[in-house]
Amino acid sequence: MLAYIVRRLLATIPVMGVVAVFVFSLLYLTPGDPAVVIAGDFATAEDIARIRERLGLNEPFLVRFGTWLWAVLRGDLGVSIFTNLPVTTLIGQRVEPTVALTICTMLVSVALAVPLGVIAAWRAGTLIDRVVMAFAVLGFSVPVFVLAYVLIFVFSLELELLPVQGYTSIREGFWPFLERMILPSLALGITFMALIARITRASMLEVLSQDYIRTAQAKGLDTGQVLVGHALKNAAVPIITIIGIGVALVIGGVVVTETVFAIPGMGRLVVDAILRRDYPVIQGIILIFSAVYVLINLLVDISYTFLDPRIRY
Amino acid sequence: MLFSMLKASARVALVAGFAAGALVPSDGVAQSASNTLKFIPQADLRVLDPIWTTGYITRNHGYMVYDTLFAVDADFNIRPQMVDTWTVSDDKLTYTFTLRDGLKFHDGQLVRSVDCIASIQRWGKRDTFGQSAMQAVAAMEAVDDKTFKIVLKQPFPLLIEALAKPSSNVPFIMPERHAKTDAFEQIKEVIGSGPFKFVASEWVPGNKVVYVKNTDYVPRNEPPSWGAGGKVAKVDRIEWIYIPDSATAAAALSAGEVDWWEQPPGDLLPILERDPNIKVENIDPLGSIGVIRFNHLQPPFNNPKMRQALLHVVNQQDYLLAIAGSEKNGKTCYSFFTCGTPMASEAGSEVMKGPRSFEKAKELIKEAGYNGEKIVVLSATDQPIVHSQALLTTDLLRQLGLNVELAASDWGTLLNRRAVKEPVDKGGWSIFHTWWVGTDLANPAVNAPLRGNGAAGWFGWSTDAKLEELRNAWYAAPDADAQKKIAIEMQQRGWEVVPFIPTAQFILPTAFRTNITGVIVAPVTFMWNVEKK
Numbered sequence: 091m092l093a094y095i096v097r098r099l100l101a102t103i104p105v106m107g108v109v110a111v112f113v114f115s116l117l118y119l120t121p122g123d124p125a126v127v128i129a130g131d132f133a134t135a136e137d138i139a140r141i142r143e144r145l146g147l148n149e150p151f152l153v154r155f156g157t158w159l160w161a162v163l164r165g166d167l168g169v170s171i172f173t174n175l176p177v178t179t180l181i182g183q184r185v186e187p188t189v190a191l192t193i194c195t196m197l198v199s200v201a202l203a204v205p206l207g208v209i210a211a212w213r214a215g216t217l218i219d220r221v222v223m224a225f226a227v228l229g230f231s232v233p234v235f236v237l238a239y240v241l242i243f244v245f246s247l248e249l250e251l252l253p254v255q256g257y258t259s260i261r262e263g264f265w266p267f268l269e270r271m272i273l274p275s276l277a278l279g280i281t282f283m284a285l286i287a288r289i290t291r292a293s294m295l296e297v298l299s300q301d302y303i304r305t306a307q308a309k310g311l312d313t314g315q316v317l318v319g320h321a322l323k324n325a326a327v328p329i330i331t332i333i334g335i336g337v338a339l340v341i342g343g344v345v346v347t348e349t350v351f352a353i354p355g356m357g358r359l360v361v362d363a364i365l366r367r368d369y370p371v372i373q374g375i376i377l378i379f380s381a382v383y384v385l386i387n388l389l390v391d392i393s394y395t396f397l398d399p400r401i402r403y
Numbered sequence: 404m405l406f407s408m409l410k411a412s413a414r415v416a417l418v419a420g421f422a423a424g425a426l427v428p429s430d431g432v433a434q435s436a437s438n439t440l441k442f443i444p445q446a447d448l449r450v451l452d453p454i455w456t457t458g459y460i461t462r463n464h465g466y467m468v469y470d471t472l473f474a475v476d477a478d479f480n481i482r483p484q485m486v487d488t489w490t491v492s493d494d495k496l497t498y499t500f501t502l503r504d505g506l507k508f509h510d511g512q513l514v515r516s517v518d519c520i521a522s523i524q525r526w527g528k529r530d531t532f533g534q535s536a537m538q539a540v541a542a543m544e545a546v547d548d549k550t551f552k553i554v555l556k557q558p559f560p561l562l563i564e565a566l567a568k569p570s571s572n573v574p575f576i577m578p579e580r581h582a583k584t585d586a587f588e589q590i591k592e593v594i595g596s597g598p599f600k601f602v603a604s605e606w607v608p609g610n611k612v613v614y615v616k617n618t619d620y621v622p623r624n625e626p627p628s629w630g631a632g633g634k635v636a637k638v639d640r641i642e643w644i645y646i647p648d649s650a651t652a653a654a655a656l657s658a659g660e661v662d663w664w665e666q667p668p669g670d671l672l673p674i675l676e677r678d679p680n681i682k683v684e685n686i687d688p689l690g691s692i693g694v695i696r697f698n699h700l701q702p703p704f705n706n707p708k709m710r711q712a713l714l715h716v717v718n719q720q721d722y723l724l725a726i727a728g729s730e731k732n733g734k735t736c737y738s739f740f741t742c743g744t745p746m747a748s749e750a751g752s753e754v755m756k757g758p759r760s761f762e763k764a765k766e767l768i769k770e771a772g773y774n775g776e777k778i779v780v781l782s783a784t785d786q787p788i789v790h791s792q793a794l795l796t797t798d799l800l801r802q803l804g805l806n807v808e809l810a811a812s813d814w815g816t817l818l819n820r821r822a823v824k825e826p827v828d829k830g831g832w833s834i835f836h837t838w839w840v841g842t843d844l845a846n847p848a849v850n851a852p853l854r855g856n857g858a859a860g861w862f863g864w865s866t867d868a869k870l871e872e873l874r875n876a877w878y879a880a881p882d883a884d885a886q887k888k889i890a891i892e893m894q895q896r897g898w899e900v901v902p903f904i905p906t907a908q909f910i911l912p913t914a915f916r917t918n919i920t921g922v923i924v925a926p927v928t929f930m931w932n933v934e935k936k
Contacts, residue, residue: 126818128456134859137529138822140587172449173608174589183607242654254654255646257610352646352655354610362447362609365785365815 102384109380113373114155124171124367145171168370177374180359187257188355192340194275199282200333207290208317214295222287229284238277238350245273255352274351282336289332293325326397334390338383439640440935441661443652447645448612452589454529457571459840463928467614468595469575472519473567474630479745481567482631485576495558502549505621508578509600516545521582523574528586530572532848535878536565561848561878569630569927570842598634598931599641612643627923627932634931637921641930656681656914662935663915665928669728675914683914689741689841689926690733693722693792693906694852698833699865701826703778708771710901712764714754716799723907725791733909739853739897741841742908745883746890751898764803778807779827781835783814792836792906821862842926847877847893852903865902
């Protein structure tokens with residue numbers, strides 16, 4: 091197992107190398123000039139030319155790529171063209187809200203979706219099953235921003251229970267942190283809840299038809315033990331896979347939620363950077379996201395061996 | 404009814420929760436109770452150097468932390484701000500300025516003459532008015548720490564007006580060590596001498612900017628008037644909270660999580676106006692001017708007759724409604740200079756004021772020899788003011804039977820394409836739209852789109868020697884009457900060569916909670932004098 095983990099970690103190096111080349115090339119080829127955006131609405135061509143010169147944008151591709159790569163290897167992701175702050179500082183400011191939102195969303199999703207999926211499978215074909223699946227279809231169909239506005243209207247404006255927007259670090263208190271996480275986590279989580287509930291149901295249905303389940307029931311085990319102890323454990327591999335994919339999707343898809351709830355996370359940082367052609371920030375974030383995706387995949391693969399002893403690497 | 408019952412139940416539950424000690428009030432609630440003003444700015448503050456960029460949000464940040472030597476008041480008079488007294492020699496070539504007592508930077512250092520000189524020099528490298536002023540300057544020298552001189556090569560009657568320039572780039576005074584930074588490179592630290600201090604450690608680009616009251620600031624005794632007069636900070640802390648989604652911003656203002664929203668979009672104003680806890684007011688007496696800008700280098704708008712043709716069909720009422728949503732949020736303005744300012748006039752504007760005539764426009768197009776060349780209208784869908792104008796203009800051009808393509812993109816892409824001077828089939832363009840705040844089109848010194856300096860000028864690159872000649876004459880004009888006469892000539896010339904078309908003078912109202920008082924009516928959002936009760 092250890093050898094496998096080391097092999098997988100080593101394999102991330104060429105992957106990240108390819109990502110680095112791809113990211114840099116893509117931005118190099120994409121139309122757009124940060125100097126024009128920096129110079130602003132009232133700039134002249136001379137102003138733009140001077141800014142281009144200062145930013146080194148006139149250098150050849152290989153020179154720029156080499157300079158950037160050497161800096162990245164030394165842990166220097168560069169400086170934002172606009173804010174003049176190091177990219178690592180900008181990312182550092184934004185990591186916590188995104189990680190917090192991702193964790194809360196996945197906790198909400200998994201905590202509600204797995205039991206719902208199990209119950210739907212257990213009562214397959216009944217009204218309960220139909221209600222759960224109808225909820226799943228609805229949850230998956232309603233856009234996140236619509237759900238977000240509805241939640242804000244009900245819980246913030248009408249009931250005056252929770253704040254509309256913003257983020258407070260957990261270091262400033264658990265409740266201040268939590269009260270600003272509830273609505274965004276629900277808005278984002280319902281989509282994934284629906285996805286996970288459907289997969290759980292499908293996986294459980296397959297397992298529940300197996301002989302050993304019937305044997306367990308024949309032994310006189312109660313329903314809870316059969317469902318959780320025997321069926322769910324064996325149905326877990328596809329569920330874990332979809333949760334892993336869900337984490338990746340949440341990280342990549344938080345931008346709408348972050349925008350609606352004014353949460354200063356990574357999603358908004360990358361979209362703002364793209365709109366402004368802030369190349370160092372875009373490159374830094376994509377590199378970090380890629381690394382996170384690779385690690386999540388690794389963790390999911392490793393978790394399989396704990397859930398299903400038949401799987402060996 | 405259902406919500407009322409739920410609300411009551413929810414409050415009981417929340418109170419019970421507090422009573423049980425399970426919950427503690429949030430940071431946001433605690434800070435609202437203190438003397439902290441929470442403000443949603445018009446845009447995200449990303450650049451901190453108000454000389455490096457012309458962005459209005461950075462200009463507003465500049466006014467928070469920096470001070471100016473002079474300032475314009477609500478009657479368009481120039482008044483001293485950091486300057487205590489100043490004299491002009493009889494030959495009009497030497498200006499001597501003495502600074503007020505008690506001026507200190509936020510790091511505790513006194514403001515000295517050398518700081519002012521270095522700041523003026525750096526500003527003069529970036530700002531167009533500053534560049535014109537610097538061409539007349541022979542030398543600037545410090546007499547002592549509080550007194551400095553500007554010696555001119557030839558008289559430049561507008562020197563004090565230049566130093567009082569109210570909008571981007573504003574000649575803010577910075578410490579000499581910062582002002583010596585290359586004008587095309589950003590300063591690394593924000594140290595001003597203005598009424599508020601920037602808190603660098605709490606700045607989160609894209610989210611929050613924090614200022615605290617500068618307790619060392621010595622305001623002038625006069626009442627505040629635009630950027631002039633006493634800048635008295637009446638709140639201890641100001642937080643600019645950037646909320647990109649306008650529906651969320653409206654909800655946050657309604658819920659009392661923020662106190663003031665600088666520029667709500669027109670479609671949300673009726674909702675805000677219905678809220679008894681919110682005031683919607685126009686605090687900008689000049690508003691902003693919408694602009695249709697042509698590419699003067701490429702066909703078909705390199706032909707003045709094609710540009711003139713549009714004057715016969717553009718209806719400012721339509722543009723006003725499209726931009727501002729309601730006629731009460733603006734007015735027509737048939738002037739190349741901002742209506743309501745001293746240089747404005749409607750001389751020669753009959754072509755735009757008269758009945759709209761597609762026949763006349765088509766005649767001019769025929770005379771221009773238009774041969775079906777493709778016209779590319781740039782638009783940015785993420786900028787409603789730009790996009791609404793682009794849609795209207797595209798429709799007008801189609802009604803005139805022209806071959807039009809609407810190139811819609813994001814603002815960043817538009818800015819890139821706008822810089823291309825090539826023909827449309829090589830990535831160029833024919834028309835784009837934007838808007839300028841009223842102060843930036845108020846006179847020939849600041850009105851960039853009315854210039855005729857070709858490739859060296861603003862995007863669109865209009866060339867007209869007469870406009871440049873008149874502009875230079877305006878600089879040398881001895882008094883306001885002479886200036887006005889020249890401005891009228893420029894206006895009339897403008898209708899002939901049509902460097903741009905003003906589409907409407909519109910207002911972007913502001914919205915704040917009723918416990919906020921003292922908001923200054925001015926073309927820039929100033930935050931001194933504002934109180935939170």
